[in-house]
Amino acid sequence: MEFFRFSRNAWGQTTLEGVSFDLFWVFLGLALAFVVAHALFTTMNARGKAKR
Amino acid sequence: MSSDRIERHKLIDRAFHWVMAACMFALLITGLAPKLGVDFAWITIHWLSGFLLVLIVTGHTIRAVFWQSVKSMWFAAADAKALAAVLRSSDGPKPGKYSLAQRLMHHAVTVFCLAAIATGLVMLAKIDSPLWTRDPYLLSAETWGLVYVVHGFAALTFVSLIVLHVYFALRPEKLFYLRSMVFGWISRDELAANHNPALWAGDK
Ligand code: HEM
Numbered sequence: 001m002e003f004f005r006f007s008r009n010a011w012g013q014t015t016l017e018g019v020s021f022d023l024f025w026v027f028l029g030l031a032l033a034f035v036v037a038h039a040l041f042t043t044m045n046a047r048g049k050a051k052r
Numbered sequence: 053m054s055s056d057r058i059e060r061h062k063l064i065d066r067a068f069h070w071v072m073a074a075c076m077f078a079l080l081i082t083g084l085a086p087k088l089g090v091d092f093a094w095i096t097i098h099w100l101s102g103f104l105l106v107l108i109v110t111g112h113t114i115r116a117v118f119w120q121s122v123k124s125m126w127f128a129a130a131d132a133k134a135l136a137a138v139l140r141s142s143d144g145p146k147p148g149k150y151s152l153a154q155r156l157m158h159h160a161v162t163v164f165c166l167a168a169i170a171t172g173l174v175m176l177a178k179i180d181s182p183l184w185t186r187d188p189y190l191l192s193a194e195t196w197g198l199v200y201v202v203h204g205f206a207a208l209t210f211v212s213l214i215v216l217h218v219y220f221a222l223r224p225e226k227l228f229y230l231r232s233m234v235f236g237w238i239s240r241d242e243l244a245a246n247h248n249p250a251l252w253a254g255d256k
């Protein structure tokens with residue numbers, strides 16, 4: 001996976017163009033993973049407390 | 053406001069929050085969708101919502117400094133205890149107006165918003181509008197690269213921040229904050245259960 005975007009000119013020199021937007025899916029995925037983990041953890045925790 | 057209702061957010065602050073949210077969604081969709089393969093005439097909507105964001109953020113900052121309380125958003129010694137309590141997963145001390153998590157969200161939004169604004173204003177030199185003509189040679193190619201990295205990174209960070217922010221806003225135990233962001237008030241019981249009334253007992 002690339003972190004940055006580069007352009008290359010006729011002489012083979014590269015120039016930084018910005019972040020790689022493939023990372024969009026990483027930022028979205030990590031946030032959604034946290035949400036799912038947090039929701040599961042709090043529900044299970046609440047059930048555990050209710051039983052005790 | 054009757055005595056069972058505690059004022060949390062004034063109308064002008066609620067309006068600020070929702071206009072900012074609308075700007076942010078417009079900026080994210082117009083900024084990112086074309087990069088993900090959904091191309092359309094995005095640039096005018098993008099910089100116009102950027103301008104609106106700059107205007108309201110300026111207004112909000114002036115209001116926060118001169119009319120509201122910067123202290124209510126800033127860190128305090130009690131935060132160390134609050135953090136320690138989170139690590140032990142026990143209940144920490146009750147906060148004043150904003151919990152530690154709410155203040156961290158606000159600071160993250162502040163930092164990345166200012167980064168996106170500062171770089172976005174410079175990037176206006178890349179486009180033509182009725183008000184100015186473009187000057188892509190304003191900065192060297194390397195510097196432009198860095199400006200785009202910061203702008204793009206801020207945008208990606210907002211994707212994560214907004215997912216988390218909306219999730220917590222919709223959680224059942226936090227829905228009363230959502231009500232307060234729509235109608236302005238929380239109840240006396242909600243205040244007692246979640247805040248330390250010695251530090252904050254409603255806005256005046
Ligand atoms: C938090 C708010 C913002 C987000 C999420 C955002 C997002 C983005 C993204 C993802 C791009 C594409 C960048 C690239 O090609 O590498 C972009 C481009 C751009 N943004 Fe923003 N932006 C924001 C705020 C602003 C503001 C405040 C302005 C100016 C008032 C602005 C002006 C521009 C301009 C002029 C471009 C296009 C430059 C070009 O043609 O290459 N943006 N924005």
Ligand code: HEM
Pocket residue numbers: 060069072073074076077150153154155157158161210214217218221229230231232233
């Ligand atoms: C559908 C979208 C959104 C919902 C449901 C929502 C909901 C809320 C609620 C309920 C609060 C009040 C918390 C309190 O009373 O203390 C709040 C505060 C706040 N919102 Fe949003 N919001 C949304 C979008 C956004 C966006 C896009 C941004 C900017 C990136 C944003 C930035 C903030 C900030 C900085 C605060 C103050 C800190 C905090 O309490 O977390 N919100 N939001």
